[in-house]
Amino acid sequence: MSLALVNFFPDTTSIPFIKARFAAFGISALMIVGSIAAFVSMGLNFGIDFTGGVTLEVRTEEEIDSARIDEMRGVLNDLGFGAVELQGLSELTEGSACYGNHCALIRVQPQEGEGLEAEQAQQTANLAVQAALTELYPTIDFRSVQVLGPKVSGELVEAGIMSIVVALVLMLVYIWFRFEWQYSVGAVLALVHDVIITIGMFSVTQMEFNLSTIAAILTIVGYSMNDTVVVYDRIREKIRKFKKKDLEEVLNLAINKTLSRTILTSVTTLVALFALWLLGGAALQGFAFAMIFGIAIGTYSSIFIAAPILLMTKVKRDSAEA
Amino acid sequence: MLYFSNWKIGLIAAVSLLGIWLALPNFTGVPGQTVNLGLDLQGGSHLVFEVDLPGVRAERLDGLSQEATVLFRQQPTIPTAANAVIGEEVVIRVARSDDMEDAYNRLQSLSRPIGDGSIGLTGVAPRSVSFIRDDAERTIRLLLTDAALIDIRDRTIAQSIEVIRRRIDASGTTEPTIARQGDERILVQVPGESDPQRIIELVGTTARMTFRLVRSDVAVGADGQARTPPGVEILQQDDLSEPFIAVERRAMVSGENLTYAGSTFQEGQPVVEFRFDTTGAAAFGRVTADNVGRRFAVVLDDIVISSPRILGPILGGSGIITGNFTFESAYDLAVLLQAGALPAELTVVEQRSVGPGLGQDSIDKGTIAIVIGFIGVIIFMLAAYSMFGVFSNLALLLNVTLILGALSGLQATLTLPGIAGIILTIGMAVDANVLIYERIREESRNGRAPANAIEKGYSEALSAILDANITTLIAAGVLYMLGAGPVRGFAVTLGIGIITSVFTAFVFSRLLIAMWVKGLKPKKLPI
Numbered sequence: 001m002s003l004a005l006v007n008f009f010p011d012t013t014s015i016p017f018i019k020a021r022f023a024a025f026g027i028s029a030l031m032i033v034g035s036i037a038a039f040v041s042m043g044l045n046f047g048i049d050f051t052g053g054v055t056l057e058v059r060t061e062e063e064i065d066s067a068r069i070d071e072m073r074g075v076l077n078d079l080g081f082g083a084v085e086l087q088g089l090s091e092l093t094e095g096s097a098c099y100g101n102h103c104a105l106i107r108v109q110p111q112e113g114e115g116l117e118a119e120q121a122q123q124t125a126n127l128a129v130q131a132a133l134t135e136l137y138p139t140i141d142f143r144s145v146q147v148l149g150p151k152v153s154g155e156l157v158e159a160g161i162m163s164i165v166v167a168l169v170l171m172l173v174y175i176w177f178r179f180e181w182q183y184s185v186g187a188v189l190a191l192v193h194d195v196i197i198t199i200g201m202f203s204v205t206q207m208e209f210n211l212s213t214i215a216a217i218l219t220i221v222g223y224s225m226n227d228t229v230v231v232y233d234r235i236r237e238k239i240r241k242f243k244k245k246d247l248e249e250v251l252n253l254a255i256n257k258t259l260s261r262t263i264l265t266s267v268t269t270l271v272a273l274f275a276l277w278l279l280g281g282a283a284l285q286g287f288a289f290a291m292i293f294g295i296a297i298g299t300y301s302s303i304f305i306a307a308p309i310l311l312m313t314k315v316k317r318d319s320a321e322a
Numbered sequence: 323m324l325y326f327s328n329w330k331i332g333l334i335a336a337v338s339l340l341g342i343w344l345a346l347p348n349f350t351g352v353p354g355q356t357v358n359l360g361l362d363l364q365g366g367s368h369l370v371f372e373v374d375l376p377g378v379r380a381e382r383l384d385g386l387s388q389e390a391t392v393l394f395r396q397q398p399t400i401p402t403a404a405n406a407v408i409g410e411e412v413v414i415r416v417a418r419s420d421d422m423e424d425a426y427n428r429l430q431s432l433s434r435p436i437g438d439g440s441i442g443l444t445g446v447a448p449r450s451v452s453f454i455r456d457d458a459e460r461t462i463r464l465l466l467t468d469a470a471l472i473d474i475r476d477r478t479i480a481q482s483i484e485v486i487r488r489r490i491d492a493s494g495t496t497e498p499t500i501a502r503q504g505d506e507r508i509l510v511q512v513p514g515e516s517d518p519q520r521i522i523e524l525v526g527t528t529a530r531m532t533f534r535l536v537r538s539d540v541a542v543g544a545d546g547q548a549r550t551p552p553g554v555e556i557l558q559q560d561d562l563s564e565p566f567i568a569v570e571r572r573a574m575v576s577g578e579n580l581t582y583a584g585s586t587f588q589e590g591q592p593v594v595e596f597r598f599d600t601t602g603a604a605a606f607g608r609v610t611a612d613n614v615g616r617r618f619a620v621v622l623d624d625i626v627i628s629s630p631r632i633l634g635p636i637l638g639g640s641g642i643i644t645g646n647f648t649f650e651s652a653y654d655l656a657v658l659l660q661a662g663a664l665p666a667e668l669t670v671v672e673q674r675s676v677g678p679g680l681g682q683d684s685i686d687k688g689t690i691a692i693v694i695g696f697i698g699v700i701i702f703m704l705a706a707y708s709m710f711g712v713f714s715n716l717a718l719l720l721n722v723t724l725i726l727g728a729l730s731g732l733q734a735t736l737t738l739p740g741i742a743g744i745i746l747t748i749g750m751a752v753d754a755n756v757l758i759y760e761r762i763r764e765e766s767r768n769g770r771a772p773a774n775a776i777e778k779g780y781s782e783a784l785s786a787i788l789d790a791n792i793t794t795l796i797a798a799g800v801l802y803m804l805g806a807g808p809v810r811g812f813a814v815t816l817g818i819g820i821i822t823s824v825f826t827a828f829v830f831s832r833l834l835i836a837m838w839v840k841g842l843k844p845k846k847l848p849i
Contacts, residue, residue, distance in 0.1 A: 057680065097679055116374065119669045126673075127519070143680040145518060147673040152370065156806055163804035170796045178789060211809045212739055215801055219746065219816065222797030226750075226790035230757065233786040261760040264706060265753040268699045272749030275695035276742060281687035284742050291746065 013256045017303055018248045018311065024304035028193055035200020042203050047210030048146055050160070052153035053110035054126045057089070057144040059103045060137045064088050069104065075132050081125040082109035089282060103143070106133075110150065119149035160214040164195060167218050171225050179232060186309035187228045190301040194224045198294050207286055216290035223269070224298030227262060228306040234258050235310065247315070251307050259303075266299045324777055324836040334833055337825065338720055344727035357729045360737035362808050363685050365678030366513035367521055373506050374667040378478050379466065383407045386432055386451065386464055390414055393428045400425050403460070412464040419460055426455055426462055436473050475506065481665045483508055486525050488661035493524055493654070507671070518675040520654070526668045528623050529658040531577030533606065536617040536629050540568035557619070559626035560646050567626050569619045574609040575602045583659035585652040586642075592652035594643045596659065603639025611635035620645070622655070688741035695745045696722065703752055707759055709848040713834045714755035717826040721751050724822040725815065734818070737811030747819030753790065754827035757783040762847065772847045773839050780832055787828060795820050 048055045062068065069086050076084040089103035097103070108129055111121035126147045133140050168191055175184035198217055202209045234254040242250055270292060277288035326334075347354035361368050387407055394400040401417040416425045433451035448469035455462050466474070479502055486508065490498045499511040512521055542548040546566035548556055559567045579602025586595050598606055610618075610632050619629040620643050628645040647655070699718065703711040725744060729736055762779030770778060795817060802813035838844075 059679075097683055116372070116669045119372065119671050123522070123670055123673070141677060141679065142675075143677045145673065145675040147670065149669075149671040151372070152672045159804045159806065163800050166804065167797050167800040170800065171793060174793060174796060211806065212742075212812070215739060215805065215809045215812045218797045218801050219794075222794035223750070225793040225797075226753070229789040229793060230786045233789060257764065258760075261753075261756050264756045264760070265750070268702055268752050268756070269746070269749035271698040271702055272695035272745050275698055276691045276745045278691075279687060279694055280691040280742065280745070281684055283684065283738055284688075284691075287739070287742055 013259055014252070015256060015259070016252055017255045018251050018308050021304065021308035021311070024300075024308070028197075028301075028305060031197050031200065032193065035196050035203065038200050038203035042206065044199070044203055044209040045206045047208040047213075048107070048148050048153070049211040050153055050157050050209070051110050052122060052148045052150045054106075054108040054122060054129065054148075055144075055146045056106040056108075056126075056129065056133075056142055057103060058106065058133060059097060059141040059143055061102075061139050062137060063101050064104050065101060072104070072106075072133070072136065075136060076106070076108075076129060079125075079128050079132055081111060081128065084108050084129070097143075110153070119151060122147050122149050156211065160211070163214060164217060164221070167221050168192065168195075171221065175225075175229070175232075178229075179236065180315070182310060182313035182315040183232050183236075185313055186306045187225060187232065189309055190228055190306035191221050191224055193301050193305055194220055194294060194297050197297050198290060201293055202290070207289065210286070212284070212287040213290055216287050216294060219291060220294030220298055223295060224301060227265075227298055227302035230261065231255060231258050231302050231307055235307065235315075239315070247311060251310060255303055255307055262299060262303070266295055269295055324773060324780075324832070324839060326833055326836055331833065334829060338724070338830065341720070341724035341727035341822075344731040345723045348726055348730060355730050355733060357726060357736045358733050359681075359685075360735045360740065360808060360811055361511060361513060361674070361681075362676050362738045363681045363688075363736065363741075364513055365676050365681040366511065367518040367673065367675040369510045369512075369518070369521060369525070369670055370503060370672035371508045371510065371525060371668040372671045373479055373482055373508060374669065375475055375478065375506050378474055378666045379410065379471070380407065382466065382474060383410070383412050383464075387412045387414075389432055390429060390464070393431070394425065396428075400428070410465065413461060414464070415459070415461045417460075419457070422455070422457055422460060422462075426453065429453060429462060429464065432464065436467075436469050478665050479506070479508065482668065485661050485664050486510065489524050489657055490521070492657040492661060493520075495521070508668070514678070518673060520650075522670055522673070524654060524657065526670060527658055528664045528667055529577070529661075530623055530663045531580070531659060532573035532621045533575045534569045534571075534573050534619050534621055535609070535613060536619050537568040537570060538617065542566045542568050557621060557624055557626050559619075559629065561626075561628070564629075567619060567629055569621065569626065569629075573621075574618065575606045577659060577663055579603075579605070580659055582640075583656045585649070585656040588642060588644070591644065592647040592649045593645075594647070594652050594656045594659070595640065596643065597640040600639070603637075606639065606641075607635060607637040611637075622658075627655075684738050684741075688738065688745075692722075692741065692745055692748070695748050699748055699752060703755070707755075709838075710755075710759050710762075710835070713831045713838070714752055714759070714827065716834060717755065717831040718748065718751055720830055721819070721822050721826040722748065724826065725819050728818045728822065729815070732818075734814050735811055736815065737808040739808050740811035740815040743812045743815030743819060747816060747823060750794070751819065751823035751827060754783070754787045754823060755831060757786055757790075758828075758831075766847050772844050775847060776835060776839065780828070784828070787824065791820050791824055 069088055073084060073086050085107040087105045088101055089098050089105055090101045091098040106129065108125050111125050112118065113121040126145065130142060168188060171191060172184050172188045175187045195217055198220060202213065231254060234257055235251060238250045238254045273288050273292050276284055277292060280288060346352045347356045384407055387405055390405055390412065394402055400421045402414060403417045404413060404415040406413055416422060433449040436448045436450055448467065450467060450470040452465050452467050453462055483500055483502065487500050490500065495512050497513055499509065501509050503509040510521065510525055537554050540548055540550060540554055542556055546556055548568060550556060550568065553571050554568055555571050556566050556568055559565060575598065579598050580596055581599045582597040584595055586593060614632050614634055617629045617631045619626045628643060630644065700715045703714050707714065725747065758779050761783045762775050765775040765778045798813045798817040798820065802810055802817065805813055
């Protein structure tokens with residue numbers, strides 16, 4: 001009866017998702033423990049937003065090969081601002097500015113100091129590094145310069161943590177308001193699960209954790225919530241409809257009914273995000289990757305964590321309120 | 323849900339056309355507001371300066387302490403055992419207990435009404451100083467009141483912004499943004515190719531200029547060490563042949579008395595010419611007449627720019643400053659002098675500068691990612707829903723147009739993370755359509771007639787769509803409130819995208835489908 005070019009899913013699925021809940025809880029527990037272990041042992045590779053310091057993106061007429069990287073590193077380390085990180089940037093598209101190893105990313109450690117002196121120390125390091133590089137390569141182009149003192153970076157850390165906490169609390173309140181408390185507990189546990197594992201992924205891969213990562217995490221929270229709400233909405237509907245049916249069966253039914261939507265939406269979002277990841281340039285790559293990972297985790301947690309938790313919180317069966 | 327009254331159709335058409343009309347200037351030569359690009363996309367410098375308020379407070383307390391000294395010198399004099407700034411207060415200890423009452427009364431004149439003297443909520447006009455008297459210890463402590471602290475803060479920042487604006491305007495920089503940020507910071511945003519370091523110097527230099535006599539009788543070592551008599555200090559000079567120089571602490575004339583400063587050339591060298599007001603001219607004339615043959619130092623923020631010899635009395639009230647200038651530095655110094663000194667020291671606490679090349683690269687890559695992401699989603703929706711995919715794709719196209727229209731109309735700033743927000747919205751916007759279509763499929767499978775199934779699909783999916791979008795909107799709202807800089811741009815496009823997508827996916831696509839159902843009266847749903 002379908003005229004669609006591709007019918008992605010059989011008309012009705014009846015996969016016993018809830019049966020797999022113990023396996024899922026086990027896997028999730030493992031991932032959470034792993035994430036926390038990674039976070040404790042390796043920490044996060046914080047970007048300049050949170051550490052302060054100086055980052056520069058430069059372009060030179062000369063090709064920046066490994067010998068030049070070493071030369072730059074030698075000169076910059078001798079300035080006495082601590083170990084300077086250098087990384088060549090290249091692009092594959094011919095004609096773009098960084099094509100053929102002409103660009104590099106330079107990161108100077110945050111400089112120590114008291115009060116406003118610490119703020120000035122970052123600028124001093126910035127100027128010294130720029131002067132040294134200009135001497136080395138007179139035609140050097142500073143494509144971007146970011147200098148952050150300890151005050152601002154400290155505030156950004158606070159704001160970042162605050163924003164995640166506030167978002168989680170607001171989600172909890174919203175779901176509480178729209179559903180019943182049993183739902184909001186499940187939903188927020190699933191969200192905390194997503195946040196921890198996403199942060200764990202950043203710890204394991206040591207990808208740079210910066211302000212856009214916080215943006216990504218909040219968006220993941222929103223998206224995962226979105227997914228959970230759709231499943232919960234259907235669960236509530238089915239619970240009212242089948243008052244006598246076994247709860248596990250009802251949950252399965254609701255998940256299966258929304259399964260094609262869950263997957264289709266994830267796919268369209270992933271399509272857009274892959275475009276961003278592959279084509280959006282270096283600055284957005286970390287964001288795109290975090291989002292791709294988070295969407296996968298968020299989709300998984302809506303089905304395997306948020307829904308089965310309702311079995312444990314003993315969701316009410318006789319509620320008639322909307 | 324499939325019935326649309328004419329005025330509803332009109333309203334939907336009006337909203338859509340308004341969005342398209344607002345978005346048009348971005349694509350064609352149609353004049354109008356285009357999207358406001360963030361500095362990370364158009365290139366430019368984003369600088370945040372912190373105002374040294376503790377320094378201003380300390381100065382104010384020093385002033386109070388000096389004023390107290392003057393008050394106590396009046397006949398009959400009050401001898402004091404101590405008069406010093408300790409922490410955030412001036413501590414005065416009078417020598418004799420008998421003087422306490424008199425001292426306390428005299429000091430009252432230091433506390434002045436704040437602002438326009440109007441009576442606030444407390445019923446008393448706020449005053450600037452509060453006194454703590456301790457008769458046993460013979461001390462009187464002077465503290466700045468909360469109202470005074472707020473007044474100092476607000477006025478320092480307002481004056482600083484005013485000075486910065488004058489400086490930046492005079493430097494020929496176009497479209498700067500200068501605004502207070504939080505309690506004690508000033509944001510300066512300068513778009514375009516300008517050199518961030520030059521802006522930092524232009525904004526961050528206090529530019530307190532003084533003209534002082536040089537003390538050639540004080541021998542200064544090559545390392546700047548010297549035995550300085552009282553009232554003399556050693557300053558650095560911007561001249562390699564004489565790196566340190568002894569000058570009097572007291573100024574002959576200060577920059578406040580300047581009425582004009584400009585850059586020009588003398589004997590092929592860039593110099594700064596200046597003119598004093600009458601007070602300044604008189605003082606300068608008197609001191610130069612008395613000190614012919616001696617040198618005087620032109621001091622800018624504790625650095626001696628030059629120290630020429632006084633060849634004769636300078637009576638006209640105007641002159642030139644020579645020094646180690648390039649044309650640009652002479653020009654900038656003139657701008658600084660003309661705009662006046664900052665009331666407080668400024669320190670850069672955040673600098674984000676992007677060259678125009680990188681900005682353009684980001685725009686190009688972002689645009690490609692948007693287009694490819696868009697095409698990918700469109701193909702996918704077509705494959706999944708055929709005819710209904712066309713409806714949702716039209717809705718998606720309108721959605722992106724509306725986002726651009728809203729950004730242009732609201733003059734919100736589009737940043738690089740903002741582009742990511744648009745791409746993400748493209749992926750997530752079809753969610754509402756997916757929810758509806760899946761529901762329609764289900765209802766159709768349950769044996770409902772097409773129009774009925776569509777009707778049911780829309781109405782049943784509504785609560786999930788609203789919930790889902792509100793939760794994402796909450797996330798975007800939190801990000802907007804607590805996020806900083808470019809990340810805010812992400813929150814803006816995500817938030818706008820959520821609102822427009824509910825309109826396009828739930829309202830606009832429904833209208834399309836309603837018209838299609840009405841026109842073709844399908845027996846079966848192509849879904």
